[in-house]
Amino acid sequence: MKVVLQNLTKIFPSRDKKAGKEVVAVNDFTFEIPDGKLIGLLGPSGCGKSTTLYMISGLQKPTSGKIFFGDDDVTELSTENRGIGLVFQNYALYPHMTVKQNILFPLQNLKGKDKLSKEEMQKRAYEAAKLVQIDELMERKPSELSGGQQQRVAIARALVKMPRVLLLDEPLSNLDARLRLQTREEIRRIQKETGITTVFVTHDQEEAMSISDMIVVMKLGVVQQIGKPQEVYDDPTNLFVAKFLGTPPINVLEGKVKGGKVYIGEDAVLEVSGVADQDVVIGIRPEGFELDENGPLHCALSNVEIMGRDVSIVSTNPASVNPLIRSIINADNKVDLGSKTVRYSVKPHKFFLFNKETEERIRYEVK
């Protein structure tokens, strides 16, 4: 089931009447979610990603714009008639019911022609439980389960009525680091097995990048970029997206373009064409540096962190926006810890220029 968002806008009236400032939580969001894909809505808190999810679920009504499931306009349809499964951030499992009762609950609500026999309900509940591998915990109460198990129960409860669209609100935020890795693989597997169009919300870019077919990066209610995770990472449209994706984060430096050369301080680090002379913001991915004895970029070496496969070189440069510049290079390269400066050359495809005012990407050609 493809999901189409058409000029979706949500405006919350201000709580304080005197201040009178309304909040535009989601601004003119248009996107067609392809059938059977896993989509990650990504952004910092307050970017409107959860609001978007809740509008798709129907728990919140859009101020304007339309939502389609397939060809059906569901904008005016109430939540229960949309055929969605929703997994809440803290799961919202009914604490007084066993796992089985929790999973059965949505089925018992079905009425009329959808009504199922007791046996059918049991069968469906066990199928859903098996899918998320909790079929041995059916008689337990949510309080007797670990966070990861509760998460699975919540997913099973959302899946049991075979929704057209599965929505997950921050599905991994309540789990510890190890479970998070495991569960995100699990979500990916379940989504692949069921083939249900799935939208999930997260503020963790790693989470979104690792399992999504496509990610939507949002900021202050406005969609910044939509695309496959790798494409968005490799080709950010603006400084915000570049900064938001990637761990360690991209290094941001101030510089200028003059006569076809990009300068960081006095160092002409790259020759480019197709860019007018101007002050720019430069973003260099940590993996975009190469140790080079004759490299154009000079940085003051402050520390080297050994991480096994890679080493992370921490250095400083007066042009850097952040106090430290972090580069990741292959551990085969030996770094002279005694030297005061480290010299780099940069990889052009990991080296981005942004307009200083608008922070939009400036495309260039490498000479």
Add this chain to the structure above:
Amino acid sequence: MVDNKQQWKAWLYLAPAIVLLLVFTVWPIFNTVRMAFLENYSGLKAAAGMQFEFGIGNFLKVVEYKRFIQCLKNTCILCVLTVPISTILALLIAVALNSIKFLQKGLQTIFFLPYVTNSIAIGMVFAAMFNIVGSFYGTENELIVTAGIINNVIEFFGGQHVNWINYGSTYEANMFVMVVYIVWNALPFKILVLLGGLQGINKQYYDAAKVDGTPRRRVFTHITVPLLSPMLAYVVITGFISGFKEYTSIVGIFGENMGPPDDAGRLNTMVGFIYDALETNSQGRASAAALILFAIILVVTLINNQVSKKRIHY
């Protein structure tokens, strides 16, 4: 753990509370038990230096009293009727209050008013409302003039006025008035507790129920009530306890007569019985009755606890 050198300090700080508890709680409890098991104990006689034998005569006497059985019956009927009625009403009102935004605070205040009003005063107002004649104590020959607002309403709709509480009124009519009064009086506290409980329920459960298309009645019975069950249990247990201690409400409506003018003591309760015994200086009998009341409350509370253990799931 406080180390030994510091312990005397801890005791010093606890001393005021301990002294007060010893004087006003521990000693009276101990003394009640003692008096109950001394044959025919009386404070006056004890003051005169009389000695009493140990025995269970006080208990036997209490149970043999016809009045005691009547008091026990009244108390039980009031409990059995008022606790469920007031709990269910309070639950419905709390849920209704919780689901409205407009006027919620104002209505909350109105529902809470009985709680801050003296129950004797409320009782007198109720007595006036359920009156059938101009004066409070009727006699056989008194001219019957409908004055109470309840009978006015009944007559307005073409009904026959009911002799609720006056001379010649029936036991059932008396009990009806008592139940209405006690329920009304018990509502505010229960509403307050249940409303607090409702507001503590995570809204996401309701969102989840909505996503699953749960009908409203099922949300109430399968989500709201179970999630509220700890509060409900609390309200029921305290309701039974205060029900068994019912006394002032009877005084409020019927005066110290504890019944209509032609049948004094008809509506007397367990606590009333204890007070009556004290008035005749029979502290032994009063103590025995108090212990019986305590035993009943204890058993009822234990049963309540057992039931709620099965019903409260988390």
